[in-house]
Amino acid sequence: MAVYSTNEFKAGLKVMMDNDPCAIVENEFVKPGKGQAFNRVKIRNLKTGRVIERTFKSGETLDGADVIDVAMQYLYNDGEFRHFMVIDTFEQYQADEKIVGDAAQWLKDQDLCTVTLWNDAPLAVTPTNFVELEIIETDPGVRGDTSGGGGKPAKLTTGAVVRVPLFVQQGEVIKVDTRTGEYISRVKE
Amino acid sequence: MLTDWQPACDLKLLKLRAHLLQQIRRFFAERCVLEVETPLLCHAAGTDPNLAFFSSRYESPPNQHRLFLQTSPEFAMKRLLAAGSGSIFQICKAFRNNEAGRYHNPEFTLLEWYRVDFDLLQLMDEAEALVRLLFADKNLGKTERFTYQEVFLSHTGLDPFAFHFNQYRAYAEANGLPEATALCGHDLSRWLDFLFSHRVQPSLGGNGLVMVYGYPACQAALARLRSNAPHTAERVELFMHGIELGNGYHELIDPVEQERRFDQDLAIRRQHGQAEIKKDPRFLAALASGLPACSGLAVGLDRILMLLSNSPSINDVLAFPIDRA
Numbered sequence: 001m002a003v004y005s006t007n008e009f010k011a012g013l014k015v016m017m018d019n020d021p022c023a024i025v026e027n028e029f030v031k032p033g034k035g036q037a038f039n040r041v042k043i044r045n046l047k048t049g050r051v052i053e054r055t056f057k058s059g060e061t062l063d064g065a066d067v068i069d070v071a072m073q074y075l076y077n078d079g080e081f082r083h084f085m086v087i088d089t090f091e092q093y094q095a096d097e098k099i100v101g102d103a104a105q106w107l108k109d110q111d112l113c114t115v116t117l118w119n120d121a122p123l124a125v126t127p128t129n130f131v132e133l134e135i136i137e138t139d140p141g142v143r144g145d146t147s148g149g150g151g152k153p154a155k156l157t158t159g160a161v162v163r164v165p166l167f168v169q170q171g172e173v174i175k176v177d178t179r180t181g182e183y184i185s186r187v188k189e
Numbered sequence: 190m191l192t193d194w195q196p197a198c199d200l201k202l203l204k205l206r207a208h209l210l211q212q213i214r215r216f217f218a219e220r221c222v223l224e225v226e227t228p229l230l231c232h233a234a235g236t237d238p239n240l241a242f243f244s245s246r247y248e249s250p251p252n253q254h255r256l257f258l259q260t261s262p263e264f265a266m267k268r269l270l271a272a273g274s275g276s277i278f279q280i281c282k283a284f285r286n287n288e289a290g291r292y293h294n295p296e297f298t299l300l301e302w303y304r305v306d307f308d309l310l311q312l313m314d315e316a317e318a319l320v321r322l323l324f325a326d327k328n329l330g331k332t333e334r335f336t337y338q339e340v341f342l343s344h345t346g347l348d349p350f351a352f353h354f355n356q357y358r359a360y361a362e363a364n365g366l367p368e369a370t371a372l373c374g375h376d377l378s379r380w381l382d383f384l385f386s387h388r389v390q391p392s393l394g395g396n397g398l399v400m401v402y403g404y405p406a407c408q409a410a411l412a413r414l415r416s417n418a419p420h421t422a423e424r425v426e427l428f429m430h431g432i433e434l435g436n437g438y439h440e441l442i443d444p445v446e447q448e449r450r451f452d453q454d455l456a457i458r459r460q461h462g463q464a465e466i467k468k469d470p471r472f473l474a475a476l477a478s479g480l481p482a483c484s485g486l487a488v489g490l491d492r493i494l495m496l497l498s499n500s501p502s503i504n505d506v507l508a509f510p511i512d513r514a
Binding site: 007028029030031032033034035036037038040053056057058059 | 237287290365372381385408410426433489
């Protein structure tokens with residue numbers, strides 16, 4: 001695996017730190033005119049998602065992390081693992097709930113998503129930014145309300161609960177932004 | 190098609206730079222400080238272990254010489270002073286290898302000036318007058334002057350003149366900087382660099398010039414030590430908006446002490462496995478022949494331009510930063 005020096009720490013670079021795969025977020029070169037040079041680095045732990053700051057002596061190195069994002073199709077949930085497939089190669093991967101995390105609530109069978117692989121094992125799952133899912137449970141709309149002032153909760157096929165306008169009915173398919181968990185629109189069949 | 194032939198900075202920055210240079214030249218002309226030029230390409234380089242140099246090969250058959258791009262014009266200007274030039278200033282390029290970032294370009298523009306018979310306080314007064322002139326349109330607040338000890342103490346609670354490893358380590362750990370211990374070890378100077386640049390400097394000079402003076406002797410560089418308090422160096426640094434703008438000394442003129450510091454630098458270089466380098470014999474000879482008592486200051490003009498134009502990066506004020514050079 002490649003080794004990277006502090007001056008190669010560009011945003012997005014995947015490296016190993018404290019035995020975890022991490023991504024560089026920001027790197028600032030700090031050097032007094034007469035004095036030691038440092039690099040103040042913001043780095044995201046890809047296992048926990050947490051961003052921390054760490055200072056390195058300029059010229060220090062970190063090992064690269066074998067981390068890649070791969071587009072895959074979500075296949076099914078066997079109760080313990082969720083299964084994903086690379087469409088081109090039919091290669092399959094499985095990931096437990098801890099790895100899938102919050103993405104689980106947006107995953108519908110056959111949908112595409114991004115699986116982040118570390119040393120060829122799933123590290124994280126990211127749904128597409130927008131998903132279209134059917135409402136399986138919501139209160140009937142209040143008659144006369146067409147705009148939706150406060151909204152109401154609606155449960156989707158995947159188990160996610162989002163707030164929808166009052167006029168949206170059970171059985172309808174809606175578009176949701178997975179990054180914010182917000183309702184975008186109804187989807188006409 | 191290539192697009193990076195174009196300047197990185199806005200064209201109005203070219204005008205701002207030209208105006209800045211004119212103002213500086215007028216400022217020193219009015220004060221009868223002589224403008225000089227010294228070589229960028231030199232036979233010797235500085236010994237400072239924290240400054241990496243560029244070197245080049247000079248072909249003069251049948252000989253070859255290794256020449257260095259200056260990291261600052263200090264040695265050459267002091268040779269002029271020793272030869273009797275009187276007070277002098279220079280606007281020139283300086284080169285520092287491995288230095289690139291928001292506030293650094295490996296090739297940058299320095300203003301450096303020396304005032305014969307000035308002590309550090311007189312130099313600080315003149316620096317303030319110059320900064321006020323350059324920032325006349327910026328409504329600068331009051332200039333603040335702190336000793337290194339008071340500014341360090343007030344930001345960290347640690348005394349830079351009384352190093353207790355455990356105390357420094359505990360402070361770093363309590364302030365989200367646990368890596369400091371491994372980076373700095375028992376090296377006080379490195380601890381001071383680390384904590385000053387992380388915890389002190391960012392809050393210096395919100396809307397005005399801050400001058401920090403009276404550095405610990407381990408950070409003296411080429412400043413003389415205060416005769417009645419030899420643990421203190423007669424060195425000053427200028428800051429604004431958390432950015433280091435300049436560095437000045439009541440200059441060391443004692444050739445023996447100067448050579449001792451060079452030897453100290455060389456020992457550190459060897460310890461860190463850095464490239465061997467020779468002490469500049471012509472500079473030492475000039476000191477031996479007699480450097481007049483003087484104070485000198487160097488100011489990074491690209492950073493001044495960053496502040497004048499509210500630019501977040503040095504690349505925004507350079508026509509062709511290193512990647513386009």
